[in-house]
Amino acid sequence: MIQLYKNGAWLINGTELVEDSPEAKAQIQQKYDKVVPGKEEAGKNTIAYSILQAHNTSDNMEDLKIKFDKLTSHDITFVGIIQTARASGLERFPIPYVLTNCHNSLCAVGGTINEDDHMFGLTCAKRYGGVYVPPHQAVIHQFAREMLAEGGKMILGSDSHTRYGALGTMAMGEGGPELVKQLLGRTYDIKRPEVVGVYLTGKPVPGVGPQDVALAIIGAVFESGYVKNKVMEFVGPGVENLSADYRIGIDVMTTETTCLSSIWKTDDKIKEFYEIHGRGGDFRELNPKEVAYYDGLVYVDLSQIRPMIAMPFHPSNTYTIEELNANLMDILEDVEKKAQISLDGKIPYTLKDKVKNGRLCVEQGIIAGCAGGGFENICDAADILRGASIGADAFTLSVYPASTPIYMELAKNGVLADLLQTGAVVKTAFCGPCFGAGDTPANNALSIRHSTRNFPNREGSKIQNGQISSVALMDARSIAATAANKGRLTPATEYAGEYRRPVYHFDGQIYENRVFDSKGKADSSVEIQFGPNIKDWPSMPKLTDNLLLKTVAEIHDPVTTTDELIPSGETSSYRSNPLKLAEFALSRKAPDYVGLAKEIQKAELAREQGENPVKAVPELEGVWSKIKEACPEADVENTGIGSTIFAVKPGDGSAREQAASCQKVLGGWANIANEYATKRYRSNLMNWGMLPFLIPEGKLPFRKGDFIFVPEIRKAVEEGSREVRALAVGETVTEFTLGLGEMTEDEREIILQGCLINYYRAK
Structure with a gap:
């Protein structure tokens, strides 16, 4: 049914597969009478590479700086994004930005606050030159498929299921700060992702739908991380046996594999989709070149899939x-x-x-x-x-x-x-x-x-x-x-x-009648309509020379979802109010988290006001004495004090930035993990000025309630260090090492400044 290749794979003429081996190139040359490039060159023959190359603004295809063609958000993300961008100097939307209203559509919780958010979106679309899709008209991704997708283009959305690969659009779902960067003319900076081919053959039997194929793929790849943070490229003769709707149904679920993005080869069925929607000119035929190399391959026999x-x-x-x-x-x-x-x-x-x-x-x-x-x-x-x-x-x-x-x-x-x-x-x-x-x-x-x-x-x-x-x-x-x-x-x-x-x-008359489209023209005379629940972000301190962190939650589940970091459901109504929403942080997983985080935050607030943090939080007196014994050079005046959590693998699921920002507004300085479930959650942490610490599996020298002192953390970030010395302060003091992982220059600067808003203000 589904086979994962242990090695990479060569695709010849878009149909023939050869698993990589020392003899693979010679076999291909002999069988197909072709000049076979090396893996690096053949890797440039994928559809994904060509699209990334076309959108990369750097002169280095290993370190990408991507500018997207369009942006999309819905009504539990666009308020925070626009508020962040406004605080950072936004004057107009530089590229098409579509604001849909498909999450808080019912306006059923919190009185007027959901409709207030909608009116905020409408007036911002008018003021800054965007598109506003009213409630009940379309879910965010269907509107994007019908009206936004274009062959060979790229879309960035603040929803994790931003996937339009079946239509030839490489789309990515990220936390709101990544959209803010695009709104302010900056770039999406990543290492060039690996590309995994998804080779489809056969034809589904009657009764088997796209969700069946998607779940079979997810079940095969998720646990091993086979496609984690990679691009899935759908190829093979089986693609032609699937309608556009069927491909879309598989494609949207690729998010659950933890891949970065997806792209499909396109054909007449996709051309027909564009023509049906009155946008035939937006179609582009996409295929890998004659000899393409994939870093891995998922082989799917559609005829073997069952419900x-x-x-x-x-x-x-x-x-x-x-x-x-x-x-x-x-x-x-x-x-x-x-x-x-x-x-x-x-x-x-x-x-x-x-x-x-x-x-x-x-x-x-x-x-x-x-x-x-x-x-x-x-x-x-x-x-x-x-x-x-x-x-x-x-x-x-x-x-x-x-x-x-x-x-x-x-x-x-x-x-x-x-x-x-x-x-x-x-x-x-x-x-x-x-x-x-x-x-x-x-x-x-x-x-x-x-x-x-x-x-x-x-x-x-x-x-x-x-x-x-x-x-x-x-x-x-x-x-x-x-x-x-x-x-x-x-x-x-x-x-x-x-x-x-x-x-x-x-x-299309339905949208013409109801959707506000500025056609890219901003009108600065329009006053933004606020509501009492729409609040600005609280001030956030810069990274200090040292950090003293109290571990206020310890989670040993194999994976911690963003739903467990900040619940969905009715809490979504409060996403325009950072402090109100933060009251729900980890409420399903660690109900005492908020109280514990607030208690230690008192010390930091006192420090920022020039007062003695030990007086604000008396338990720090004994902790600080132990730290001074181990690090006589430690300075309480330039040591940020706050909270951290440990989770084995946090961040699976939604792109919601609030999974990180709620911790930040409660005084969080860092997460500590064995690994991060998704690239987007790790990015959310850094964009909110939080350190994405790493620690090897099974080596946890601290427990919930213990303090962690990290000396010279600012210096380590400035110098791009991959590791930093730390002290676990419990009954005894234990020295250990925290990993920082790889960061771009901008990510390091954002952490030093304390968050993305501070970073842009400093600019």
Whole structure:
């Protein structure tokens, strides 16, 4: 089904594979009668390399300085981004910047604050020259597919699922500060990423959808980190057997592999997609050159993929539905054991009570968002459900088309009526079910969803309130087959009926009527409309000569998600208010974190005001005495005091910068980890002036409650040191080493200045 090459791979004429070996070049030359370049040169023949090269503003393809063509944000990120850019000197949007409103669309929490954010976005689009997409019109990524993507271009978005590779656009999801850099004319600075080929062959069998293919790939690559921070390039003859919608459905889920970005070869089906949307001129045919080299390869036989399910609580916890049904109790037992790691044993959790008459029964189905809400997904689901009923019991089914143009076409071609007749509910374009702000199931319920993630509490329940429900990810087709069986888990391959596959007609008049487009013209006379919840960032100190950090959280889960660092759901309403949002930091994982961080922050606030920090936090007296014994040169006046957390592998999941900024506004100076789950989370830390420390696995000389003294940290950052000396101060004082990892010159300067805002003010 899926094979990961142990070595790199050569692709010949876009179709033939040769795994790398000492004999590979000679074999290729003999078989294909071609002059074969070296790996380095052949690596430049990928689609990814050509696009990166076209957008690199440096004279060095090893150290990239990328300028993107367009930017996208939604309503739980754009306020903070624009506020940061305004504080740093923003005068106008230098490139197209689209502000969508698909996360806090319901305006259901906190009184006026969500709609205040929307009006802030509208007035900023007018003042600075942007595009504003009102609530319920489209989810961010569908609007980008329909209106923004272009062959060979690059888009940067402040949402982790910013992926438009199937349309020939290399897109990346990053934290807000990276968009701020683009708004201020700066660049996205990274080492040239490796490129991993994803070679598709064969054709999916009826009933297997894009989510099935995506989950199979995620399950194969996630744990090993095979594509982590790399570009996935989809090639091979199997691509031609997939429609544009199908490719899009696979592509959007590449985020869950932890890759940096994705790109696909393009053909007439993608050209047709652009033409349907009235943008035929934006198509560009993309293919690797005759002989291309990939740093790794994922071989996917589409004909062998079967309906998949990702069990709680991660998209990589995958099984075929057939395998699950055949080994039900054993697999559920394993899922429950894994769940207790994520839940810290804080709450009883079982799925075995879902088994009735030997079948797994679920209470809810959702087809939604950037992954599930596509036209073909919904039409195929409707075909499976046609003439059936979802029943009058606990099971419910909600469908969210990804844009109003899709919704209108479903109304015109009768699919909407087919769905409603079954008892399903069809709602407007909204991302809520994906992050816990819509269709929260009942306590102990299991929901099956064609959406992007199934982390704990991402469906809206709250462990801290004694609630638990969970999500399994599936394709829309198998969700429909399950719905037709009143909630009994059923793979869509059991459906023997016909898929009608109606033709899609895009009606752009909807957007012309409702979307504000400045056409790039800024109007400085427009006053920005604020609300009482929209607050400026608090002042943040520069990095001091030394640091004294209290460890206020210690997390030993294999992976810590951004949802656990700062919860999603209703907390999203407070993302325009840094201090209010910070009150929720780590609330699901370490409920005492906020209080502990605030307590030690008192010392730093006193120090900044010229007062004695020991008086503000008396426990520092004994700690400081031990530090002076070990480091007589230590200076309390130039030692920043604050908090840090340890987590094995933090940052999986969302691009949300608030996972880092909330720690910062509570006095955080650093994270300490064995590794960082994603490049974007590590970047978020540095953009907020926090040190991304590293420590080898299994070598932890401190525990929660201990202090860590890091002498001469400012000097180490200035000099680009890769390691720094540190002292763990507990019952005894233990010297150890913290890694700093590789940083660009700008990243070091941002940390020295204290955050990105300070950096730009200094400029």
